[in-house]
Amino acid sequence: MASNIYDPKNETVPPYTGGGPPPVVITQPTVAYQVPVIVGGQMGPKPAPITCRSCNQQIVTRVELKSSTKTHLFALLLCCVFFPCACLPYCIDSCHNADHYCPNCNAYIGSYTN
Numbered sequence: 433m434a435s436n437i438y439d440p441k442n443e444t445v446p447p448y449t450g451g452g453p454p455p456v457v458i459t460q461p462t463v464a465y466q467v468p469v470i471v472g473g474q475m476g477p478k479p480a481p482i483t484c485r486s487c488n489q490q491i492v493t494r495v496e497l498k499s500s501t502k503t504h505l506f507a508l509l510l511c512c513v514f515f516p517c518a519c520l521p522y523c524i525d526s527c528h529n530a531d532h533y534c535p536n537c538n539a540y541i542g543s544y545t546n
């Protein structure tokens with residue numbers, strides 16, 4: 433005879449521990465982020481000649497454009513107003529933040545934000 437009668441004793445209930453797990457204290461160690469910040473000043477949107485203080489070379493900064501919050505906001509706005517223009521801010525350099533790096537040693541030089 434098949435015993436398919438519901439037996440509450442077979443139900444696995446995790447034991448009630450009362451206070452719950454002890455609070456986990458996470459100690460954040462000081463993060464040693466190994467990107468040498470050389471100038472960290474306000475830069476222009478274009479590559480600029482500068483003497484890298486990390487490798488002491490006369491270099492022209494390598495610029496990496498990044499979409500800023502402004503870029504996304506403009507895109508959203510244009511999307512509402514005139515949909516085909518929505519991608520326009522992503523094509524305009526001035527709508528981007530520009531991070532300057534040394535092409536020689538990859539040291540971070542500074543950023544251009546707008």
Ligand SMILES: [Zn+2]
Pocket residue numbers: 484485486487488489491534535536537538539
């Ligand atoms: Zn360098």
